Amino acid sequence: MTSTDRRAAIFLDRDGTLMRDAHYVGRAEQVVLIPGAAAALRAVNEARVPAILVTNQSGIGRGYFTEQDYERVHARLSQLLAAEGAHLDAAYHCPHAPADQCECRKPGTLLFRRAAEEHALDPARSWSLGDRGRDLQALIALGGRGLLVPSDNTPAAEVDAAQASQQLMPNLGEAVRVALTAMLAQGAPAE
Numbered sequence: 001m002t003s004t005d006r007r008a009a010i011f012l013d014r015d016g017t018l019m020r021d022a023h024y025v026g027r028a029e030q031v032v033l034i035p036g037a038a039a040a041l042r043a044v045n046e047a048r049v050p051a052i053l054v055t056n057q058s059g060i061g062r063g064y065f066t067e068q069d070y071e072r073v074h075a076r077l078s079q080l081l082a083a084e085g086a087h088l089d090a091a092y093h094c095p096h097a098p099a100d101q102c103e104c105r106k107p108g109t110l111l112f113r114r115a116a117e118e119h120a121l122d123p124a125r126s127w128s129l130g131d132r133g134r135d136l137q138a139l140i141a142l143g144g145r146g147l148l149v150p151s152d153n154t155p156a157a158e159v160d161a162a163q164a165s166q167q168l169m170p171n172l173g174e175a176v177r178v179a180l181t182a183m184l185a186q187g188a189p190a191e
């Protein structure tokens, strides 16, 4: 498969990007969408660009909650998004703790590479949106681009770095608009 057969995608972080980061969310009742996030995702859906969730869930590796808890939280997130007419095309999570030194925890690239293989995506024409620098770095390492949408948990240094490199966005809706506009300008096939 050549790169032109592959599609551009938008990769999205979960905690602090689509939903509030309640510090290791292990229960479905804790899921609260960030205002505007569902509408931003819906815009990705309407552009027929694959929306891929990639999330670090070290709460599993740390023993704070289980894989089954994660699946319940994900089901609740999907339900809340669907209520606003939005959906994720795929979701990948790293269950490891930092000490495990895995390749999938962002900024590790394994989950992005796996998504690219499983969904015929071209990382180099894709964008990653998140509230931490590592969300962007993972895809940038594969030749893609990234935009930072800060949350309360974003270190000031990461905000400053994003501003300096013109990767700082005020909200997810604006980040999606910038990414989709750039994709269209590149002539990315709609599907």
Ligand SMILES: [Mg+2]
Pocket (backbone or CB within 6 Å): 013, 014, 015, 016, 017, 021, 130, 131, 132
């Ligand atoms: Mg986050």
Ligand SMILES: [Zn+2]
Pocket (backbone or CB within 6 Å): 094, 095, 096, 102, 103, 104, 105
């Ligand atoms: Zn991992």
